[in-house]
Structure formats: C-alpha cells, structure tokens
Amino acid sequence: MQSTTQPRVEHEFDFDEEEIIVGLSESLYRFAIMCGVVGIALVGLGAAVIALGAYGGGLAGPGIVALGLVAAAGALLFIRPRASFDQILMTQGRDITKLIQGMRSLSAALGTFRWILGIFVLIRAGSFLLARMG
Amino acid sequence: MATYEFSDAENLQVNALRRNLLQVSWLFISLGVLQLAAAFMVAEPTARWITLGAGILLLALGWLFMRPLDNFRRILSTKGQDIRHVIIAMRDLSSACLVAEVIFGILVAGIIVEVMRLYSGVGLG
Numbered sequence: 525m526q527s528t529t530q531p532r533v534e535h536e537f538d539f540d541e542e543e544i545i546v547g548l549s550e551s552l553y554r555f556a557i558m559c560g561v562v563g564i565a566l567v568g569l570g571a572a573v574i575a576l577g578a579y580g581g582g583l584a585g586p587g588i589v590a591l592g593l594v595a596a597a598g599a600l601l602f603i604r605p606r607a608s609f610d611q612i613l614m615t616q617g618r619d620i621t622k623l624i625q626g627m628r629s630l631s632a633a634l635g636t637f638r639w640i641l642g643i644f645v646l647i648r649a650g651s652f653l654l655a656r657m658g
Numbered sequence: 659m660a661t662y663e664f665s666d667a668e669n670l671q672v673n674a675l676r677r678n679l680l681q682v683s684w685l686f687i688s689l690g691v692l693q694l695a696a697a698f699m700v701a702e703p704t705a706r707w708i709t710l711g712a713g714i715l716l717l718a719l720g721w722l723f724m725r726p727l728d729n730f731r732r733i734l735s736t737k738g739q740d741i742r743h744v745i746i747a748m749r750d751l752s753s754a755c756l757v758a759e760v761i762f763g764i765l766v767a768g769i770i771v772e773v774m775r776l777y778s779g780v781g782l783g
Contacts, residue, residue: 535662541745548748551755558762565769623744624668627675634678638733641685648692655699 534620544614545623549609552630556602559637563596591643598640601633661738669734676730679751683723690716708768717760722754775779 537545570589575578608626612619664672693713700706729747733740 532701535675535741537741538720541741542744544749544752548752548755551752551759554759555755555762558759558766561766562769565766569769569776572776577778578776608723620662620664620668624671625742627671631678632676634675634682636680638685640683640687645685645692648689648696652692652696652699655696 529612534618536617537612537619545609549606552602553606553607556599558599559602560596560599563592563594563599566592566595568592574635587647591640591647594643595640598633598636601629601636605629662741663718663738664733664740672730672733676727676734679723679730680727684721685720685725686716686723687720690718690720692713712764712768715757719758719761722750722757725754726750739782 545601567589570585570587570592572585574585575586579585605626608622611622612626615622690713691714693709697706697709697713700709726747729743729750732743733747736743
C-alpha cells in the first residue's frame, strides 16, 4: 500500500495580522533596549556602591554589578525573536513555522528573564526582612 | 479569520511560552506585593509615595503579562480558532511590553537618583 501523506498547508497571515506581529516585534525590541539600559544603570549603581562602600560594603556592590551584567545580557535574548517575526513579513510562505520559531526564542528569553526577576524578588524580600528585623 | 489548528508539536511550543509567561507574571506580582509592603515601612513621605507607586506599577505589569495567557490557553483547549487566539495574545503581549518599557524607564530614573543620593551622602545605604 502506498502512503499518500500530503504536506500540511500553513496559514498565511493577512495585512491586519501582520500589523499586530510587527507591533509585537517592535515592542519586544524596545523592551530589550530598556532591559539593557536597566542593566547598565545597575552596573553604574554597583560601581558607586563599591567606590563609596555603601549598603554595608561587602558583596552588595559586586552583587549589583553582576545583576546588571546579567540583565544586560538577558536583554539581548529579547532581540532574537524579532528576527523570526520579521521573517513572517519579509517572506512568503511558512508563516506558522516562523511564528513558532519566534515563540521558541521568546520563550527562551522569558526563561532567562524569569531567573533575573527571581533574583530581584529574592533581593527585595531579603532587604525587606532585614529592614523588618532592624 | 481563517480556521487553522496548530499541530501537537506547535501546541507544545505555545504551552512552553504560556508557562514561562505565567511565571514571569507571578514574579512581577510578588515584586509588587513586596514593594507595597515596603512602602508602609518608609518614614520619608516622598520615598513612601515612590515605593507605593512602584508597587502599583509592578502589580499592573504582572496583570498585563497575564492577559495573553487566556488566549494561549484557548489555543490548546479549543479547535479551529488558533490564529484568532494567537493574534489576540500577541496584541496583549505587545501592550504589556509597552507598559514594561515605561516602568523600566522609571526604574532607571530611580537608580540614577539613588546614585546621586549616594554621592551626596543621603542614599538608602
């Protein structure tokens, strides 16, 4: 018996749908830039803490610098999904494959961002508890 | 909008994105709750209002990042409306990113003010 498997016909996005995809692509790009700016600002704050011995000295300054560097590096991840989303607009066919590629990159970026945010939450919770005990 | 159904492999990818987005939303909400709680411990009125405002913005951000989740869930649970749901989810995600940009801008301004306060000797430390 001969197999007659037909290739799956992918959906092609129309103009309105592409407008929304462009919107998300641009928003993600700006989000990445702002995330990077936060990272650089944190590096600056960390450097000031080290220079002035603020926040009790110790690991506070290097910790803030490290967090800033991670945030700046994490920001780069949000630029990657843009390439896949832009491919949907610039080329014909296989729109769903490109959409899924964009989603995969976005998911990976959010996975890293989750860790950065988690560290922020822990630091905030720690400082809150220290203030309560003090 | 056209009727289209994602394959199982594509649904797995949508679910992975939904899960990561959910966790990020809850982390923003946790940060917002901590910020609100901290606002009641700040003695200086200006600092208290800034902390309170930051807490509310973070809670709003958590809620905004949760908005696309319903549509991502519907992609998995319903049949034939996947394109409509994915487009709505992308629009909501785009709005969340826009608000996040504003909040990050405020955060950067706060960090700059704190650096200036540190150099003038009145910083939080």
